[in-house]
Amino acid sequence: VDDWAVIEGEPTVASVGEGAALAAVFPRLAASRERIIGPGDDAAVLAAPDGRVVITVDTMIEGPDFRRAFSSPSDVGWKLAATNLSDVAAMGARPSALVVALAVPPDTPVRVLEGIADGLRNACATLAPGCGIEGGDLARADVVTAAVTAFGDLEGREPVLRGGARPGDVVALSGRLGEAARGLALLFEHGMRAAAARAADAVDAQLRPRPPIADGVAAARAGATAMLDVSDGLVLDARRIARASSVAIDLEASAIQSILADTAGYALGDLERALEGGEDHGLLATFPPDVALPGAFRPIGRVTAGEGVLVDGAPYGGRGGWDPFRV
Amino acid sequence: VDDWAVIEGEPTVASVGEGAALAAVFPRLAASRERIIGPGDDAAVLAAPDGRVVITVDTMIEGPDFRRAFSSPSDVGWKLAATNLSDVAAMGARPSALVVALAVPPDTPVRVLEGIADGLRNACATLAPGCGIEGGDLARADVVTAAVTAFGDLEGREPVLRGGARPGDVVALSGRLGEAARGLALLFEHGMRAAAARAADAVDAQLRPRPPIADGVAAARAGATAMLDVSDGLVLDARRIARASSVAIDLEASAIQSILADTAGYALGDLERALEGGEDHGLLATFPPDVALPGAFRPIGRVTAGEGVLVDGAPYGGRGGWDPFRV
Numbered sequence: 001v002d003d004w005a006v007i008e009g010e011p012t013v014a015s016v017g018e019g020a021a022l023a024a025v026f027p028r029l030a031a032s033r034e035r036i037i038g039p040g041d042d043a044a045v046l047a048a049p050d051g052r053v054v055i056t057v058d059t060m061i062e063g064p065d066f067r068r069a070f071s072s073p074s075d076v077g078w079k080l081a082a083t084n085l086s087d088v089a090a091m092g093a094r095p096s097a098l099v100v101a102l103a104v105p106p107d108t109p110v111r112v113l114e115g116i117a118d119g120l121r122n123a124c125a126t127l128a129p130g131c132g133i134e135g136g137d138l139a140r141a142d143v144v145t146a147a148v149t150a151f152g153d154l155e156g157r158e159p160v161l162r163g164g165a166r167p168g169d170v171v172a173l174s175g176r177l178g179e180a181a182r183g184l185a186l187l188f189e190h191g192m193r194a195a196a197a198r199a200a201d202a203v204d205a206q207l208r209p210r211p212p213i214a215d216g217v218a219a220a221r222a223g224a225t226a227m228l229d230v231s232d233g234l235v236l237d238a239r240r241i242a243r244a245s246s247v248a249i250d251l252e253a254s255a256i257q258s259i260l261a262d263t264a265g266y267a268l269g270d271l272e273r274a275l276e277g278g279e280d281h282g283l284l285a286t287f288p289p290d291v292a293l294p295g296a297f298r299p300i301g302r303v304t305a306g307e308g309v310l311v312d313g314a315p316y317g318g319r320g321g322w323d324p325f326r327v
Numbered sequence: 328v329d330d331w332a333v334i335e336g337e338p339t340v341a342s343v344g345e346g347a348a349l350a351a352v353f354p355r356l357a358a359s360r361e362r363i364i365g366p367g368d369d370a371a372v373l374a375a376p377d378g379r380v381v382i383t384v385d386t387m388i389e390g391p392d393f394r395r396a397f398s399s400p401s402d403v404g405w406k407l408a409a410t411n412l413s414d415v416a417a418m419g420a421r422p423s424a425l426v427v428a429l430a431v432p433p434d435t436p437v438r439v440l441e442g443i444a445d446g447l448r449n450a451c452a453t454l455a456p457g458c459g460i461e462g463g464d465l466a467r468a469d470v471v472t473a474a475v476t477a478f479g480d481l482e483g484r485e486p487v488l489r490g491g492a493r494p495g496d497v498v499a500l501s502g503r504l505g506e507a508a509r510g511l512a513l514l515f516e517h518g519m520r521a522a523a524a525r526a527a528d529a530v531d532a533q534l535r536p537r538p539p540i541a542d543g544v545a546a547a548r549a550g551a552t553a554m555l556d557v558s559d560g561l562v563l564d565a566r567r568i569a570r571a572s573s574v575a576i577d578l579e580a581s582a583i584q585s586i587l588a589d590t591a592g593y594a595l596g597d598l599e600r601a602l603e604g605g606e607d608h609g610l611l612a613t614f615p616p617d618v619a620l621p622g623a624f625r626p627i628g629r630v631t632a633g634e635g636v637l638v639d640g641a642p643y644g645g646r647g648g649w650d651p652f653r654v
Contacts, residue, residue: 044381050375139386229369
């Protein structure tokens with residue numbers, strides 16, 4: 001994606017300085033509904049009407065986490081927001097605001113910062129209306145580096161943690177499986193243009209994920225006993241619920257196949273990718289057996305006594321999942 | 328400082344993986360008094376008894392913001408916490424918690440992460456008791472990169488902003504002037520060992536700043552009309568209050584000299600450094616003329632009608648201040 005290149009003579013962060021670069025960006029960012037004091041002072045002030053605030057932080061760095069060849073600045077902003085909103089949703093909270101620590105090389109066009117800002121704003125507006133950007137910091141780095149801290153409002157509910165699953169609960173998923181990993185594989189194999197022509201949905205899932213944010217609150221209201229954001233792969237993340245809850249999670253291959261069958265471009269062999277591929281940012285939750293599953297949640301297994309993750313009753317051997325330090 | 332080097336055979340982030348590295352670090356971090364749900368789930372939950380939360384974010388990157396030759400891992404953690412606590416204090420709030428997004432090269436010893444954690448913990452314990460670390464993220468980068476988001480509790484008070492200074496107000500400072508800049512100059516000129524031998528206080532001010540955190544709340548209680556953290560230099564930051572408040576700030580050279588005279592290693596020529604040097608992280612505030620200055624605040628000038636920053640009534644010509652993109 002060539003939106004990153006400097007156009008001869010255009011303003012860069014170095015040519016205008018930190019203050020003017022931030023001044024160009026902040027007007028593009030919508031305020032959150034909870035804004036009391038927005039960007040521009042030493043700190044922002046956000047309303048926390050519930051008397052508690054949900055907080056999560058996640059980083060994206062050029063190289064390990066995205067590449068200029070695949071992602072536009074706006075894609076980077078979108079994904080930054082989407083992945084953090086998803087962590088808030090996984091607590092059963094409504095995302096209320098973000099703050100962004102961005103570091104860029106000095107020769108970065110101000111236009112690139114504006115693109116990142118547009119992506120952040122559009123992801124919030126689309127995925128979590130009412131959530132805005134309340135502050136930021138601009139620093140200097142050799143590669144584009146962004147850390148987003150996201151906030152959420154529990155609206156009087158208890159947070160849904162990883163440790164509440166009980167034997168007999170239904171395991172359910174809202175979202176896709178293996179699509180983001182398929183998109184990444186296609187991008188690496190065929191490059192941007194050919195990958196997008198071949199499987200636009202998978203490339204979109206990788207570059208501009210659309211986590212089912214509203215289903216986080218819906219799950220909490222329906223009585224979910226445990227929940228998390230599937231960022232590192234279904235098996236690895238299911239194992240986290242199993243460990244925190246001291247239970248086993250038994251996934252049903254046919255239920256996962258039926259989620260895959262609804263996905264354009266489904267192919268045999270995708271089951272392993274569905275079980276191990278990361279970055280889909282679906283919500284994995286457990287519900288008492290008598291609950292009508294809310295939103296887009298579909299059953300994919302059962303909580304049983306025991307430990308670890310099973311598929312059709314047999315321990316799943318694959319490690320699965322993504323560790324940035326082990327690639 | 329050689330604490331950064333890998334010792335043959337010791338565990339690194341790459342050898343143990345992200346999960347185990349975080350597991351080694353989190354037990355070293357004290358909980359904040361407001362913790363409801365700490366690290367380990369998709370997000371943390373922090374009490375916000377005031378119904379509002381103060382939020383600020385700041386980044387430190389190896390190279391532009393610190394060097395392994397001068398700062399130990401623990402120094403980096405300390406400064407990360409101190410600079411962010413200072414932004415919370417500058418709103419008149421009590422710092423309640425931090426979250427940390429850290430990115431490191433894969434061959435970073437786990438011991439280095441532990442050192443950074445120790446610095447974060449010790450700075451919070453020393454400068455802002457009750458403030459703890461509630462979450463984090465560990466990513467991969469070519470250089471050590473850290474973004475800290477800090478939170479604060481207004482305890483029912485209104486935040487002290489930059490825009491409230493009125494002609495007739497007293498301009499006052501709590502903290503040092505020019506010390507951190509002197510420390511940095513000595514480090515670059517003489518190297519670590521000789522600089523520390525020559526002026527340990529100045530080197531400390533640069534590497535392990537001790538902003539007067541409690542004076543933020545004290546200033547708010549005393550009725551400060553405007554306040555900010557002097558991170559970029561006295562003149563540049565005073566100009567920010569002047570602009571936001573539509574007033575002029577007239578600094579008194581003799582009052583600044585008298586603050587300098589209390590500083591070990593004071594020398595002629597330091598006035599310019601006191602006016603322009605960054606990173607001292609004192610608190611600059613304005614108070615109604617009848618207020619008894621709280622804590623360690625000392626008068627350094629007056630708010631007058633007009634604009635910009637003056638010294639002894641004459642417009643100050645120097646730009647002053649620090650812009651990471653213009654060095």
